[in-house]
Amino acid sequence: MKKATTSIVVALTLIAGLVFSNTSYAQIGEKKAEKKANKDTEAFRYEIECVGNGAQGTYLIKVWSYSKKATVAKEQSKKNAVHGVIFKGFAGGGKGCVAQKALASDPAVEQDKAAFFEEFFADGGKYMKYVSESTDGAVGAGDVMKVGKEYKVGVVVSVMKDALRADLEAAGVIKGLSSGF
Amino acid sequence: MKKLVLAICSVMLVVSAGFGQAKKPTIMVLPSDNWCNDNGFMIEFDNQGTKVKVPDYKKAFQSSSDLMNVISKINGLMADRGFPLKNAESALKTLESESAENAMLTSKGGGSVQESPVDKLKKTAKADIIMQLSWKVNTTGPKKSITFNLAGLDSYTDKQVATAQGTGAPSFAAELPILLEEAVLSQLDNFNGTLQKHFDDMFANGREIVIRVKKFDSWDGDLEKDFGGKELGAVIEDWLKTNTVKGRFSTTDMTENMALFEQVRIPLYDAGGNATDARGFCKGLQKFLNAPPYSITNKLMMKGLGQATIVLGDK
Numbered sequence: 001m002k003k004a005t006t007s008i009v010v011a012l013t014l015i016a017g018l019v020f021s022n023t024s025y026a027q028i029g030e031k032k033a034e035k036k037a038n039k040d041t042e043a044f045r046y047e048i049e050c051v052g053n054g055a056q057g058t059y060l061i062k063v064w065s066y067s068k069k070a071t072v073a074k075e076q077s078k079k080n081a082v083h084g085v086i087f088k089g090f091a092g093g094g095k096g097c098v099a100q101k102a103l104a105s106d107p108a109v110e111q112d113k114a115a116f117f118e119e120f121f122a123d124g125g126k127y128m129k130y131v132s133e134s135t136d137g138a139v140g141a142g143d144v145m146k147v148g149k150e151y152k153v154g155v156v157v158s159v160m161k162d163a164l165r166a167d168l169e170a171a172g173v174i175k176g177l178s179s180g181f
Numbered sequence: 182m183k184k185l186v187l188a189i190c191s192v193m194l195v196v197s198a199g200f201g202q203a204k205k206p207t208i209m210v211l212p213s214d215n216w217c218n219d220n221g222f223m224i225e226f227d228n229q230g231t232k233v234k235v236p237d238y239k240k241a242f243q244s245s246s247d248l249m250n251v252i253s254k255i256n257g258l259m260a261d262r263g264f265p266l267k268n269a270e271s272a273l274k275t276l277e278s279e280s281a282e283n284a285m286l287t288s289k290g291g292g293s294v295q296e297s298p299v300d301k302l303k304k305t306a307k308a309d310i311i312m313q314l315s316w317k318v319n320t321t322g323p324k325k326s327i328t329f330n331l332a333g334l335d336s337y338t339d340k341q342v343a344t345a346q347g348t349g350a351p352s353f354a355a356e357l358p359i360l361l362e363e364a365v366l367s368q369l370d371n372f373n374g375t376l377q378k379h380f381d382d383m384f385a386n387g388r389e390i391v392i393r394v395k396k397f398d399s400w401d402g403d404l405e406k407d408f409g410g411k412e413l414g415a416v417i418e419d420w421l422k423t424n425t426v427k428g429r430f431s432t433t434d435m436t437e438n439m440a441l442f443e444q445v446r447i448p449l450y451d452a453g454g455n456a457t458d459a460r461g462f463c464k465g466l467q468k469f470l471n472a473p474p475y476s477i478t479n480k481l482m483m484k485g486l487g488q489a490t491i492v493l494g495d496k
Contacts, residue, residue: 053367092347096350097367098367098368098371099371101374105374175377176262177259177263177377178262180202
């Protein structure tokens, strides 16, 4: 009887250990993927396309992000969208889309204000204030693709570019039209 | 020691305050001649046998609701960017009311306001940069689209300093005001981007102005008059070389009677740290020519921030 109880306890312990290790492995994997996604953002490894004319003061764009985890790529799209609007701009095309230049016209600003942007683009950072998913989190059919070992996920987001520009101007990161006058 | 530090700090504060603000250009939106012509807002008159057409802005503002909507939208968006524009319609009304007031104004002694023909000629609605606006409705079967053009023109150098142009998506259902609003919203950021580049260039390389030198026929000298082996025209060029930013200017025309200097890059602040413009800059040239060995009496006239004319020989 005692032997059986010991065996059960050992078995349960093993199962629990397996479950916990799997969870922590998953968490470690996710963290790794997030770290990689952040590096991809810094390296401009994402694509932005215009999907239409947004409401006044906003850009309506689709951001394609890459990650081994589809959920990470989807979440990173918001960060990429704000990053792209500030540093990259996007091309025009159909649906009345007009090409838009990056808010930061000076390419050196990313390095010059590195400390500001590190905090701004930190996980849960201020960038979240200027972006929202326009489809309530739903990703369209054909917008999740497996490319090699990674997923390429396209998410339509709305970036509040007027508010973003105003706040960056107020923080002295980019120049306003009336700066110096 | 403390006093010395305080003195240095206060000098630095005064200097930095002086250098804080350059003279801000004014901007006004006006419909292009092409748009006015297409929409029938032109006045035709006979100029010594030649039929001349000029835009009738007042009629355009009074008659076209679309034009008013577009201008109002642009003005609003520019104000949001911290750069409020001059309203052309209001400027025209102010000119009219000022003319009426001047006509009625008399002093207690019976004197009236003096106005030379040049003063009258200068009484137009003006701005340093004109945002020239035009659009065209394209129709393909039931579909409509808008080709929109916004050009920022420097009033003095005639250079196009900003631009945004494009054709919107064709639509079956959208009405013209909606298509126009979409065009303004999608094009204005690009326009402001190019305008910002123009301002950045101005802060880096100085304000670009145009200087004209003329002579009164009553003066017996001219720009070929010799001063110590150098013609007056060359003396003025030397002065410009010394006083412009990096010696940048182009002599476009030079005869014995007139000289035209374009792309003259002047500093935004004078030696005292005060914001300056074409007139302030040319005051230096005026003083230089007034002083010996030249001792040439001259008259300085200006137009906005970027154009000045010096007429030699009289006041």
